[in-house]
Amino acid sequence: FPAEGSDFIREIIRADLASGKHRTVITRFPPEPNGYLHIGHAKAICLNFTLAQEFGGRCHLRYDDTNPTKEEQEYIQAIERDVRWLGFDWGEHLYFASDYFEQMYQWAEKLILKGKAYVCDCTPDEVREKRGTLTEPGVPCEHRNRSVEENLELFRRMRAGEFPDGSRVLRAKIDMSSGNVNMRDPVMYRILHAPHPHAGDKWCIYPMYDYAHPLEDAIEGITHSICTLEFEDHRPLYDWFIDELELPEPHPQQIEFARLNLTYTVMSKRRLLSLVQEGFVAGWDDPRMPTIAGLRRRGVPPEAIRLFAERIGVAKRNSVVDVQLFEHCIREVLNRTAPRRFAVLDPVKLVVTNYPEEQVEWFAVPNNPEDPTAGERQLPFTRELWIEREDVRPEPLPKYFRLYPGNEVRLRGAYLFTCREVITDPHSGQVVEVRGEIDPQSRGGQAPDGRRVKATIHWLSCGHAREAEVRLYDYLFEKPDPDDVPEGKTWRDNLNPNSLTVLKNAKIEPLLAQAAVGERFQFERVGYFAVDPDTTPERPVFNRIVTLKDEWAK
Numbered sequence: 117f118p119a120e121g122s123d124f125i126r127e128i129i130r131a132d133l134a135s136g137k138h139r140t141v142i143t144r145f146p147p148e149p150n151g152y153l154h155i156g157h158a159k160a161i162c163l164n165f166t167l168a169q170e171f172g173g174r175c176h177l178r179y180d181d182t183n184p185t186k187e188e189q190e191y192i193q194a195i196e197r198d199v200r201w202l203g204f205d206w207g208e209h210l211y212f213a214s215d216y217f218e219q220m221y222q223w224a225e226k227l228i229l230k231g232k233a234y235v236c237d238c239t240p241d242e243v244r245e246k247r248g249t250l251t252e253p254g255v256p257c258e259h260r261n262r263s264v265e266e267n268l269e270l271f272r273r274m275r276a277g278e279f280p281d282g283s284r285v286l287r288a289k290i291d292m293s294s295g296n297v298n299m300r301d302p303v304m305y306r307i308l309h310a311p312h313p314h315a316g317d318k319w320c321i322y323p324m325y326d327y328a329h330p331l332e333d334a335i336e337g338i339t340h341s342i343c344t345l346e347f348e349d350h351r352p353l354y355d356w357f358i359d360e361l362e363l364p365e366p367h368p369q370q371i372e373f374a375r376l377n378l379t380y381t382v383m384s385k386r387r388l389l390s391l392v393q394e395g396f397v398a399g400w401d402d403p404r405m406p407t408i409a410g411l412r413r414r415g416v417p418p419e420a421i422r423l424f425a426e427r428i429g430v431a432k433r434n435s436v437v438d439v440q441l442f443e444h445c446i447r448e449v450l451n452r453t454a455p456r457r458f459a460v461l462d463p464v465k466l467v468v469t470n471y472p473e474e475q476v477e478w479f480a481v482p483n484n485p486e487d488p489t490a491g492e493r494q495l496p497f498t499r500e501l502w503i504e505r506e507d508v509r510p511e512p513l514p515k516y517f518r519l520y521p522g523n524e525v526r527l528r529g530a531y532l533f534t535c536r537e538v539i540t541d542p543h544s545g546q547v548v549e550v551r552g553e554i555d556p557q558s559r560g561g562q563a564p565d566g567r568r569v570k571a572t573i574h575w576l577s578c579g580h581a582r583e584a585e586v587r588l589y590d591y592l593f594e595k596p597d598p599d600d601v602p603e604g605k606t607w608r609d610n611l612n613p614n615s616l617t618v619l620k621n622a623k624i625e626p627l628l629a630q631a632a633v634g635e636r637f638q639f640e641r642v643g644y645f646a647v648d649p650d651t652t653p654e655r656p657v658f659n660r661i662v663t664l665k666d667e668w669a670k
């Protein structure tokens with residue numbers, strides 16, 4: 117068996133293979149199609165598919181579509197696209213839990229016949245109350261003593277649609293005095309007169325998660341059923357259904373791991389849906405969203421998500437991961453793979469007073485210093501250039517080595533340039549133009565006398581640069597924990613009003629205007645960017661994926 121990876125899940129799998137309990141590994145990723153997948157789901161996807169790959173088994177994609185009212189076709193398509201984009205393939209193994217409804221129903225009758233399930237007429241509130249709490253014992257109701265015959269008849273009539281929603285449920289008959297509340301006769305079926313997006317209008321009773329999930333796993337021959345820690349206390353119930361139904365060995369084993377939580381991020385589908393519905397973001401694929409669709413649109417490479425999933429690993433204790441670790445993984449991948457380009461986000465004109473007006477020189481600039489095979493490109497240099505506003509100051513400042521009158525900088529790959537004059541707007545004080553001279557002897561950027569120049573800045577020829585819109589993103593929330601709010605406020609009050617900044621007047625090198633949607637670049641000295649789907653040949657649009665500065669403290 118593969119040697120690498122020694123977390124508790126891989127240990128269990130190795131032991132099961134060594135003991136002969138299982139001969140192969142079959143995992144599953146079981147989303148409920150009631151929303152878009154997010155980075156937390158990505159952790160589960162990477163884990164389940166990678167385990168299957170490592171051990172030579174397979175991973176199923178299964179829609180856990182047992183709740184008809186919140187599920188939609190749109191979500192199904194988005195889920196398949198997202199899992200594929202992450203780099204995983206379920207092959208033939210695409211399943212719908214709703215395809216097992218008939219089998220699940222038959223098994224429920226089997227439990228009734230064994231005296232292990234009963235129809236209960238309590239209201240949902242009564243059921244909850246009588247099941248008690250951690251500190252309060254459960255109390256059986258009178259329906260618990262119904263005969264097998266009566267239970268079977270009532271359950272069949274539930275299926276036949278004779279009773280209104282909420283009037284009756286089928287419950288497992290386990291132990292109302294169990295220390296584990298989940299074992300106090302949990303509900304298996306509820307009445308819900310609602311058509312199902314996949315099963316149609318065939319059913320008006322629907323199975324609950326705790327009953328349905330172990331059966332789905334058993335039907336598909338899942339060996340290791342990995343879920344999040346909240347389900348740890350449900351595991352005895354998972355095993356109870358499979359054991360009482362006497363399903364063939366080997367039984368699937370539920371294994372729990374810590375769900376992913378990230379700073380500055382909300383992750384539940386319910387909250388993500390409200391961000392979309394209440395208009396805080398432009399849609400499920402807004403580049404500020406932690407959805408896979410949002411991350412893809414922002415320009416995050418799927419390799420970076422896989423790398424992140426590997427780095428965080430699997431643990432048995434819940435924790436919150438610093439979002440900067442995720443950004444660190446994104447930078448690590450992009451630094452290796454993203455071609456370098458010049459772009460000026462907040463342009464100011466620089467005039468080289470000793471450079472002829474009509475002259476154009478072409479300078480070769482490497483496409484990726486990290487990757488010698490990436491080659492180089494030619495950039496035009498002329499008398500008038502765009503540079504970044506923050507690379508100029510009207511007056512010197514301590515530790516500021518860029519442009520101010522009298523200082524010399526390197527125009528990357530071209531010449532050394534000495535600033536002579538910084539022209540400002542008399543009203544706003546804003547810099548409007550920089551003037552100065554190049555040292556003609558410094559062609560390529562090196563001084564003939566070897567004198568040191570501390571700062572290197574990027575530039576674009578005004579006559580050649582193209583315009584672009586650039587969208588800068590910040591965290592959606594102002595606090596690391598979006599739930600950190602005073603009394604009476606909600607997580608919505610922590611939304612960051614400045615999470616999006618749109619720059620309409622950025623300048624880019626000509627090659628960038630031809631880039632395809634999704635292409636990623638490093639804008640030198642500025643950050644990593646990707647082409648947004650809103651882009652047009654006339655008006656390229658770029659999203660900032662991440663800044664260059666890595667704040668991740670190892």
Ligand code: ATP
Nearest residue numbers: 146147148156157159160343344375376383384385
């Ligand atoms: P949410 O709680 O965010 O609404 P969910 O758990 O209801 O999501 P499902 O569609 O039921 O969403 O989840 C599919 C799979 O993804 C489950 O196996 C679940 O364990 C896993 N999963 C969901 N959220 C996370 C997370 N934050 N970290 C790790 N795995 C997760």
Ligand code: MG
Nearest residue numbers: 147148150180
């Ligand atoms: Mg769910």
Ligand code: MG
Nearest residue numbers: 346384385386
């Ligand atoms: Mg959930």
